[in-house]
Amino acid sequence: MSDPRWNSGGWEPVPQPPPPSDPASPVRPYAVTGGRTAPRMKLAMEALVSSATAEQRELSYMTPEYQAISQLCRQIRSVAEVSALMRMPLGVVRVLIADMAAEGLVRVHQPQLDEGRPDVNLLERVLSGLRRL
Template structure:
């Protein structure tokens, strides 16, 4: 039961999970990743290592979650952290070799018109 329900004042023992101060501490005050790595919502992330005892809690959670590939958006949803915070954490993990971040598979280029006409002509001759 919380202190407020008992009539007391809320104590500092349980800070708001989404407070700006908490997010500031998690990212070390950074608002963007420091690497040139392109990390977007649909980038797939897979853990390459297990968390060690010195890994910060949020990064350890990412490493445990990503034993199978997950998108950045999924990680953000599971950890209930903003995508901007997740990209900073992923950048740090990738720089240390803890995760591999893969961009989305590019849309295949359409075959040129000549190739399509050659296929159609070949099929018509059958």
């Protein structure tokens, strides 16, 4: 089912993401991060993340959240995209990704700042990816 969205041609359906395959976790997001609300490293929401785990067997010792992030990041994704796809708060995902980067489980590609401003092309690509969700 989809909700209507107005555009210049009239109302059009907006596809809704599929429901999560796993039942909702009874664990609160802040419990997943051990109560931490800030990542150990500065992590922009437009930063790109790629998985550093090459094989499925490496996932068996990881938490379910780490496994999900590792699977999602087999394709390069932004931090914001990972948050949206996991349906978890951005702050929680930032903490998890920063922890995974410190353990060498993911690679983080921070945006290059030009005089304190993010790269416009990168932001446009992130926005385009978010619109496709």
